[in-house]
Amino acid sequence: MTLSNEGKKMILALQFVSGYGGEFRSWRLPGASADAYTNMDYQVSIAKKAEEGKFHMIFSADTPALTNDLSNQSPMHQMDPLVSFAAFARETNNIGLVSTVSTTHSYPYNTARTMKTLDVMSGGRIGWNAVSSSMGGVAENFGTRMLPRETRYDMAYEAIEAVQTLWGSFGEGAMVLNKKTGEYADMSKVSYANYNGEYFKTKGPLPIPASPQGQPPIFQAGGGEKGIEMAGKYASGVYANPYTIADAKMHRSALHESAERHGRSGEDIKMLAGFMFTIGDTEEEALERRRQIMDYAPEMETAQRVQYLGMMVNLRISINDININQPLPQELVRQTSPNMMDPRAERVMELIQKGLSVKDILAHGVINYHPVVAGTAVQVADFLEKWFTSGATDGFSIVPDSLHDGVEKFVEQVIPILQERGLFHKDYEGPTLRENMGVPYQYGVR
Amino acid sequence: MTLSNEGKKMILALQFVSGYGGEFRSWRLPGASADAYTNMDYQVSIAKKAEEGKFHMIFSADTPALTNDLSNQSPMHQMDPLVSFAAFARETNNIGLVSTVSTTHSYPYNTARTMKTLDVMSGGRIGWNAVSSSMGGVAENFGTRMLPRETRYDMAYEAIEAVQTLWGSFGEGAMVLNKKTGEYADMSKVSYANYNGEYFKTKGPLPIPASPQGQPPIFQAGGGEKGIEMAGKYASGVYANPYTIADAKMHRSALHESAERHGRSGEDIKMLAGFMFTIGDTEEEALERRRQIMDYAPEMETAQRVQYLGMMVNLRISINDININQPLPQELVRQTSPNMMDPRAERVMELIQKGLSVKDILAHGVINYHPVVAGTAVQVADFLEKWFTSGATDGFSIVPDSLHDGVEKFVEQVIPILQERGLFHKDYEGPTLRENMGVPYQYGVR
Incomplete structure (x- = not known):
């Protein structure tokens, strides 16, 4: 068709x-x-x-x-x-x-x-x-x-x-x-x-x-x-x-x-x-707004999101082990692969490759129910x-x-x-x- | 109380x-x-x-x-x-x-x-x-x-x-x-x-x-x-x-x-x-409006109303036997009495006594579900x-x-x-x- x-x-x-x-x-x-x-x-x-x-x-x-x-x-x-x-x-x-x-x-x-x-x-x-x-x-x-x-x-x-x-x-x-x-x-x-x-x-x-x-x-x-x-x-x-x-x-x-x-x-x-x-007005301004909204969430929820993000790329990570304001350390990046169960995983991989901080990857809405454009x-x-x-x-x-x-x-x-x-x-x-x-x-x- | x-x-x-x-x-x-x-x-x-x-x-x-x-x-x-x-x-x-x-x-x-x-x-x-x-x-x-x-x-x-x-x-x-x-x-x-x-x-x-x-x-x-x-x-x-x-x-x-x-x-x-x-503006004007509304009804319905009105005062009357634009003939009026089954009967009696035409009695709303004032x-x-x-x-x-x-x-x-x-x-x-x-x-x- x-x-x-x-x-x-x-x-x-x-x-x-x-x-x-x-x-x-x-x-x-x-x-x-x-x-x-x-x-x-x-x-x-x-x-x-x-x-x-x-x-x-x-x-x-x-x-x-x-x-x-x-x-x-x-x-x-x-x-x-x-x-x-x-x-x-x-x-x-x-x-x-x-x-x-x-x-x-x-x-x-x-x-x-x-x-x-x-x-x-x-x-x-x-x-x-x-x-x-x-x-x-x-x-x-x-x-x-x-x-x-x-x-x-x-x-x-x-x-x-x-x-x-x-x-x-x-x-x-x-x-x-x-x-x-x-x-x-x-x-x-x-x-x-x-x-x-x-x-x-x-x-x-x-x-x-x-x-x-x-x-x-x-x-x-x-x-x-x-x-x-x-x-x-x-x-x-x-x-x-x-x-x-x-x-x-x-x-x-x-x-x-x-x-x-x-x-x-x-x-x-x-x-x-x-x-x-x-x-x-800029992508950064859009992201900043999404970071702001994330900051409104209780810490536990951000911790869960980080853990979930890891699962999307087959990584076991905890908010206690990483600095979410930094990109993932290279040794972790090397271990990533898209989780085939999640259609959103490719998008996460792409943003990791770009070197975005963990928080910014989340701010891009990769865990949202629908595709997200922050920009x-x-x-x-x-x-x-x-x-x-x-x-x-x-x-x-x-x-x-x-x-x-x-x-x-x-x-x-x-x-x-x-x-x-x-x-x-x-x-x-x-x-x-x-x-x-x-x-x-x-x-x-x- | x-x-x-x-x-x-x-x-x-x-x-x-x-x-x-x-x-x-x-x-x-x-x-x-x-x-x-x-x-x-x-x-x-x-x-x-x-x-x-x-x-x-x-x-x-x-x-x-x-x-x-x-x-x-x-x-x-x-x-x-x-x-x-x-x-x-x-x-x-x-x-x-x-x-x-x-x-x-x-x-x-x-x-x-x-x-x-x-x-x-x-x-x-x-x-x-x-x-x-x-x-x-x-x-x-x-x-x-x-x-x-x-x-x-x-x-x-x-x-x-x-x-x-x-x-x-x-x-x-x-x-x-x-x-x-x-x-x-x-x-x-x-x-x-x-x-x-x-x-x-x-x-x-x-x-x-x-x-x-x-x-x-x-x-x-x-x-x-x-x-x-x-x-x-x-x-x-x-x-x-x-x-x-x-x-x-x-x-x-x-x-x-x-x-x-x-x-x-x-x-x-x-x-x-x-x-x-x-x-x-006058009672007559109000009645005229109600007569107008009555005239909108099919004839059969008016006939039923006349018959019903009769029952309210213990009379058997048909629209074919009387002129509804006239008061009830005196020989019929003498036979009326309020039907005790209907709380509205007294009001009908009152209007008959006043000598209103049958149509006007009906126009006063005596068969309506609630008390009516046309005036x-x-x-x-x-x-x-x-x-x-x-x-x-x-x-x-x-x-x-x-x-x-x-x-x-x-x-x-x-x-x-x-x-x-x-x-x-x-x-x-x-x-x-x-x-x-x-x-x-x-x-x-x-």
Whole structure:
């Protein structure tokens, strides 16, 4: 399969995290809003800034549970992304709003209702990242134990179909609103959903009309055979976590193949690769900011990172044995080799070879969940260009270290470069998320 | 038990219905917004108008199902009240926002999360009308059959306690946000909910801090012994449907007694009686509007109303046998007597005695769910004053026939009279719903 982005523009999503950013101690940075989690004015200002930059969408990777220790970190997730999105829907005009809602721990009727209401209210800008919940801590919030993977995926298929059936139950054109004849709705276009699955049953109808994009497109996140299979059947967008261009191409190919197996075009699924960054006027300034964030972490955590870094290159090292402000001693460098279990190891090897201090290697974000660029706006743009023009991905789901200035820097410094290079749109293609993503209209179950 | 409102002001809630009003064909009135259901700008304008009038709260009596025939009626409920409320929370400053969320068909974790997020975002203005779902059509949307009343109430108790326990799990003062020390939250003030009921289990914690009012107050709706019992234990507000002052006093007394049985003060529960109105410059103008709305109904419905009206006064009449534009013939009037099964019958008798035409009797709203005043602003104010000063209720949950001008008329014409008479506050007492209602602060389970 040939993957090409020739003549195309990249799609960009902004990961909202919990309002702070991808580095959970960035809330301590000078200028950061310590109360971003609860401050809706602040959150709306970020959404507006992203829209100013023509971001295609804001993405919320939600989990209905407390998933990290808040003693010194900001939360991984929003208080409730759909509540924030209602505010964003009112206070922005074009940007898409995509939230995770669990397929395991929500009733399809409630999911369908809230998402479609938001879709109507936003003029067709909502997307649903339909994700099965895979953490024991989540299950316990809903009074159950974690279900087997197989069951969770079966439930996810049913949840999506139940929700889409409800969405389609109030037919297009059913809203008449004719004051003269008195016809409010054409009930011949409204039908029961009568969805009758093994895990979910719902009768409907759901009395909410079509939005300008029909209904929210489905997104899928997380790899694995089952994830790719599900994406091929339902997804218009996929949040992927490749670490290299090669990984990304494999994932994208698999998505295209899966789409075709389900009678769709590969082009109808847009893959967005996770990507993190810190922008400085110079690379050194960006690194200094990341060193600062590292210094906010308790010592024990830095010690763990050093140990983990060693494992990535098959070294046993401890923070007590080395000076992290110095490059690794040559006798240790000679012993390094990339750990084949970790796709990030090659990047570590490269930075060791360059003679960076251990702290600076870590500051480059080599242990982060996504690829990281700590550098200038041009370096960030170069990275995105390289991935995009190689056909690795349809776009990116970007995670600034801290939203408070990271979004502004990206919008004001990186986006103009991407636009100049012809890689990013200069304005929204249309009013709906589907139009901006370039995916087909859909109403009801396909 | 003595019920007195001496020295007190009445509490007013505006029932939002679905954006149209209590008469489901009022969407056809000249000037009405036919698209009120989906038009969020319009909905926000209504919320702002209610706030201008210092209404204590907007109330949404939700049911997660289509509950009426939309071929010529507007829907009984909003697309999703919590989505509208997120918009209202952003675009108003003082008015409370109380929504029904089912205790039967929502997971406590999801209910707790969404309601508390809204409460934080609104600065402490949210209330939860915790209602068990009693319709088969609702149950079928959630894949179950209707449960026995006993079970539903047991579930409601559990749902409220599970939600309140989750609310209290993130202790007051747990948010520290100290950039200098790096302490984000004081985790010693965060605890598991570990709620372990028969119907609902949830572990928590729910990582959302206290709002300025702690957490949303609980509301209860619907009478009956079980409803009053539940209200006594949990509710700060009750939506009641008395038709007469005597009924209202009985209900209010029962609520006070129930509160005391649960170790609370009767004053901590505020009863709001449902009340509908149509305001005209003259009574005739108001009646003419209600006749107009009646004329929007299909003929069969008017025929049914005439027949029903007859039953209320122990008469067998058909629309084919009488002229509805005339008073009842004297030989029929002589046969009338109030049907003891219907509290509204006395009012019908009174209007028959006055010699009103059958259509005008109906236009006075004698078959409506709540008492109706069709008349001038003074007549509306007089009604409210009479009920309030007699100690029948703490306030009213008012339902305009159509919100599009009904809210404005009430705010501009009725509220100034009530204020002049010392019956209604001239400004909000404080920023939170609890303060405005005069009910105590609460955090977690009582």
